[in-house]
Amino acid sequence: MSTDAIALPRTELASRPFVDALHEWVTTVDHKRLGILYIVYALVFLVIGGFEAGVMRIQLVRPHNDFVSPQVFNRMFTMHGTTMIFFVAMPLVFGFANYLVPLMIGARDMAFPRLNAFSFWLTGFGGLLLYFSLVGANGLYGGGNAPDVGWFAYAPLTSRTFSVGHSTDFWTLGLLVSGFGSIGTAINILTTILCLRCPGMSLGKMPLLVWLNFVMSGMVVLAVSPLTAAQLMLLVDRYLGGHFFDTQAGGSAVIWMHFFWIFGHPEVYVLVIPAFAFASEIIPVFSRKAIFGYPVMVAATICIGFIGMSVWAHHMFTVGLSSNANTFFVLSTMAIAVPTGIKIFNWLATMWGGKIEFKTPMLFCVGFLFQFLIAGLTGIMLSAAPFDWQLGNSYFVVAHFHYVIVGGILFTVFAAFYYWFPKMTGRMCDETLGKLHFWLFLIGFHLTFDFMHIPGLLGMPRRIYTYEPGRGWDIWNLIVTIGVFFQALGTLVFVANLLWSYFKGKAAGNDPWDAWTLEWSTNSPPPAYNFATIPTVKSRRPLWDLKHPDDPDWKYE
Amino acid sequence: MASTQHSSTLGVFHLFLVAIWSAAASTDTAAQSMSPTNIFAPVSTPAKSIFGLSIFVLAVAAAIFVVVFALLTYSVVKFRKRANDDGREPPQVYGSNQVELAWTVIPVLIVVALFMATARVIADVQKTARPENAIEVIAIGHQFWWEYRYPALGVVTANELHVPVSDSTHPTPTLIKLLSADTDHSFWVPRLAGKTDLIPNHPNSMWIDPHQTGLYLGQCAQYCGTQHAKMLLRVYVQSRDEFDRWIQEQRRPAFASDAASRGQRIFETTACINCHTVAGTVADGRFGPDLTHLMSRDTIAAGATPNTPQNLRLWIRDPEAIKPGSLMPAMELNDQDLNALTAYLETLR
Numbered sequence: 001m002s003t004d005a006i007a008l009p010r011t012e013l014a015s016r017p018f019v020d021a022l023h024e025w026v027t028t029v030d031h032k033r034l035g036i037l038y039i040v041y042a043l044v045f046l047v048i049g050g051f052e053a054g055v056m057r058i059q060l061v062r063p064h065n066d067f068v069s070p071q072v073f074n075r076m077f078t079m080h081g082t083t084m085i086f087f088v089a090m091p092l093v094f095g096f097a098n099y100l101v102p103l104m105i106g107a108r109d110m111a112f113p114r115l116n117a118f119s120f121w122l123t124g125f126g127g128l129l130l131y132f133s134l135v136g137a138n139g140l141y142g143g144g145n146a147p148d149v150g151w152f153a154y155a156p157l158t159s160r161t162f163s164v165g166h167s168t169d170f171w172t173l174g175l176l177v178s179g180f181g182s183i184g185t186a187i188n189i190l191t192t193i194l195c196l197r198c199p200g201m202s203l204g205k206m207p208l209l210v211w212l213n214f215v216m217s218g219m220v221v222l223a224v225s226p227l228t229a230a231q232l233m234l235l236v237d238r239y240l241g242g243h244f245f246d247t248q249a250g251g252s253a254v255i256w257m258h259f260f261w262i263f264g265h266p267e268v269y270v271l272v273i274p275a276f277a278f279a280s281e282i283i284p285v286f287s288r289k290a291i292f293g294y295p296v297m298v299a300a301t302i303c304i305g306f307i308g309m310s311v312w313a314h315h316m317f318t319v320g321l322s323s324n325a326n327t328f329f330v331l332s333t334m335a336i337a338v339p340t341g342i343k344i345f346n347w348l349a350t351m352w353g354g355k356i357e358f359k360t361p362m363l364f365c366v367g368f369l370f371q372f373l374i375a376g377l378t379g380i381m382l383s384a385a386p387f388d389w390q391l392g393n394s395y396f397v398v399a400h401f402h403y404v405i406v407g408g409i410l411f412t413v414f415a416a417f418y419y420w421f422p423k424m425t426g427r428m429c430d431e432t433l434g435k436l437h438f439w440l441f442l443i444g445f446h447l448t449f450d451f452m453h454i455p456g457l458l459g460m461p462r463r464i465y466t467y468e469p470g471r472g473w474d475i476w477n478l479i480v481t482i483g484v485f486f487q488a489l490g491t492l493v494f495v496a497n498l499l500w501s502y503f504k505g506k507a508a509g510n511d512p513w514d515a516w517t518l519e520w521s522t523n524s525p526p527p528a529y530n531f532a533t534i535p536t537v538k539s540r541r542p543l544w545d546l547k548h549p550d551d552p553d554w555k556y557e
Numbered sequence: 558m559a560s561t562q563h564s565s566t567l568g569v570f571h572l573f574l575v576a577i578w579s580a581a582a583s584t585d586t587a588a589q590s591m592s593p594t595n596i597f598a599p600v601s602t603p604a605k606s607i608f609g610l611s612i613f614v615l616a617v618a619a620a621i622f623v624v625v626f627a628l629l630t631y632s633v634v635k636f637r638k639r640a641n642d643d644g645r646e647p648p649q650v651y652g653s654n655q656v657e658l659a660w661t662v663i664p665v666l667i668v669v670a671l672f673m674a675t676a677r678v679i680a681d682v683q684k685t686a687r688p689e690n691a692i693e694v695i696a697i698g699h700q701f702w703w704e705y706r707y708p709a710l711g712v713v714t715a716n717e718l719h720v721p722v723s724d725s726t727h728p729t730p731t732l733i734k735l736l737s738a739d740t741d742h743s744f745w746v747p748r749l750a751g752k753t754d755l756i757p758n759h760p761n762s763m764w765i766d767p768h769q770t771g772l773y774l775g776q777c778a779q780y781c782g783t784q785h786a787k788m789l790l791r792v793y794v795q796s797r798d799e800f801d802r803w804i805q806e807q808r809r810p811a812f813a814s815d816a817a818s819r820g821q822r823i824f825e826t827t828a829c830i831n832c833h834t835v836a837g838t839v840a841d842g843r844f845g846p847d848l849t850h851l852m853s854r855d856t857i858a859a860g861a862t863p864n865t866p867q868n869l870r871l872w873i874r875d876p877e878a879i880k881p882g883s884l885m886p887a888m889e890l891n892d893q894d895l896n897a898l899t900a901y902l903e904t905l906r
Contacts, residue, residue, distance in 0.1 A: 074785075290650070292652050318751070338665055385675060464785060
């Protein structure tokens with residue numbers, strides 16, 4: 001297998017004009033550059049969304065605080081939720097998928113490079129459109145307004161009766177535009193995986209990351225479409241006299257909830273399955289063992305994909321569905337715990353008997369395992385519909401889904417950063433700063449989200465800009481807010497580490513982690529064409545076979 | 558055979574609940590003192606059923622947590638790379654069908670147990686037939702206050718719900734029909750019941766049967782607009798006598814004295830009457846709370862502030878000072894008119 005890049009003569013000028021470089025990045029159709037664009041774009045919005053969370057936490061630090069007005073607070077939680085889901089988590093997922101999938105299957109690019117670029121720029125403009133509401137929502141005379149309807153924008157709060165001006169329109173259009181981008185990228189990933197695998201890579205020999213991104217992309221196509229349809233209906237309601245969600249004219253508020261959550265719950269899996277994908281690549285490499293139970297991991301993922309499409313109404317247990325409907329969604333929701341549990345056990349078994357090396361990526365993955373366990377268990381509590389009648393829409397729910405999204409997804413995304421940064425830039429991340437980042441973020445995460453469960457159990461609903469003293473919520477809210485500062489500090493160290501390592505980090509070489517998948521067989525960073533010769537593989541770990549010719553994987557698979 | 562097994566499973570579940578119950582009784586005061594809205598201090602059947610289930614689910618979750626946490630910790634500590642490592646790769650294990658089967662079947666069994674316990678409580682709370690001699694209340698959510706109507710008793714009030722205590726010998730549950738006048742809201746008084754949403758064009762209902770007199774707090778639990786945070790719930794659970802007396806008082810027409818007549822004139826010639834009702838006068842607006850017996854309430858502005866003359870005057874002069882974003886406009890009255898109007902409202906007992 002010859003996978004070395006062709007050594008091109010160095011023709012680059014010492015100082016290329018900035019405009020040229022910019023032009024190259026804007027017009028690029030290279031999957032690696034688009035991947036990095038997605039990731040950088042997401043990091044910018046991560047900082048903005050984090051700032052919005054900080055404003056909310058300062059406001060809630062004590063009862064009857066007046067740091068911001070209720071109007072500003074309501075805009076903050078709407079923008080925080082929308083930003084973090086659509087313009088941080090989704091672009092991060094797509095960014096890594098874009099970068100890694102072609103490299104891992106031995107392809108030269110995505111199946112549709114121009115669609116890829118188009119999708120990225122749609123997503124990019126979606127985010128800009130949402131934030132343009134800050135200047136444009138009340139008309140173009142400067143006094144703007146961000147949307148304040150909450151990230152799931154329940155009808156009829158979004159009707160023109162209750163939401164005057166254009167803030168809701170910016171929210172709708174932003175998600176509509178970026179939704180088309182998401183669907184485009186998902187179709188692209190599906191096609192790439194189905195059509196561009198290198199010789200020898202049957203579906204059963206794909207790295208788990210590729211399998212999981214395949215399932216994720218399928219879910220995006222199925223889940224984002226209803227959201228896009230609902231946004232169009234909302235626009236028709238607001239401007240063309242439609243009555244889909246107009247409760248004053250016989251429309252249904254509940255229909256919006258169904259449309260939103262048949263997107264919204266699969267969306268959780270759209271985000272968490274790539275997180276599983278990162279863990280499934282990183283844990284084996286740092287345990288020095290093959291993933292335990294590969295076929296079962298694939299089956300469990302497909303299972304999650306299917307069941308995940310049929311659990312949405314567990315977000316609606318308090319809406320007054322019939323007891324039969326509630327019972328069905330209890331069952332489907334609890335059922336999903338089984339494949340998810342299988343995954344945790346398989347990661348555990350992968351570490352079992354290994355030689356675990358606690359480099360920064362592995363630290364974040366171990367954090368993920370513990371935290372995702374807790375997130376799953378609070379998820380089971382919420383799936384028991386009567387328990388949800390108490391916990392739903394309380395701070396317990398907020399704590400639960402942040403445990404999934406931060407404790408699960410963001411932790412593995414950080415792991416992915418530290419793991420693939422050397423491939424993307426050719427330089428190693430600083431290990432000391434990485435560990436500092438891990439510990440600061442871990443402390444901050446647990447201060448914030450462990451203690452956030454408690455006010456929920458004590459009756460504190462979400463989305464309130466202030467609360468009454470004497471409810472027993474004060475001390476918990478104070479601790480939660482303190483944790484935010486640790487998380488902010490950790491993120492600062494992370495960004496500093498990325499910048500410092502990009503310019504000063506030590507050279508990485510092609511394969512710094514002694515890993516086993518194809519992306520480590522080419523240069524760091526890989527050339528535009530990825531592989532000089534398209535590789536041929538015989539097993540799930542082609543580089544293991546190469547490094548251990550006496551004991552290759554394909555003998556056992 | 559199957560049915561015996563079934564009943565013995567339920568028997569175990571019951572025993573378990575009884576054990577939890579007695580344990581909980583001793584911690585009851587502790588739970589109450591932690592917060593007046595603690596979900597673990599139930600005083601009404603729906604909240605108690607939920608409490609029983611939640612303890613069962615918590616116990617199962619705790620057991621799973623302990624086992625998996627221990628396994629994870631063990632493997633992370635035990636299998637870390639040692640300083641004196643020989644540099645060789647560990648034995649490669651690709652999987653094991655027996656092990657996979659074990660950790661599939663065990664979770665399936667746990668899920669079945671949890672599901673059956675849950676389905677039972679859903680049926681208990683949701684399928685209960687409408688009890689005899691239930692008090693019927695219609696609760697209507699508004700931005701950002703609660704309207705309560707007792708159709709059989711001819712009473713209309715706002716923000717402070719009064720219900721009779723229910724004991725096992727004389728059960729007097731309260732059936733609450735939930736409607737919304739504008740956006741979505743949610744009725745959540747944690748010690749009485751789980752929350753149920755109030756959705757326009759989608760009538761819902763819930764029921765409570767509080768076993769203890771007292772004041773139970775809660776608040777709107779579905780984001781409904783700017784002042785969602787100060788849409789507070791107050792439920793006064795009274796003895797049957799007190800409740801009947803309260804009903805009698807609420808049914809009386811508004812009392813108006815001569816001293817207040819100037820204030821009444823102001824009330825009836827300004828925009829007040831577009832939104833507020835005072836029974837027996839020209840004021841019959843329904844956009845805002847019914848003020849017929851305003852002075853019988855402890856709070857104003859949906860529980861946002863105590864019902865004192867100073868607060869009432871401030872509320873009329875500048876609602877933004879108490880509840881920014883509330884739909885009550887500032888009335889822009891001069892000091893004399895403001896005093897007269899406040900004096901009139903204070904006669905509405």
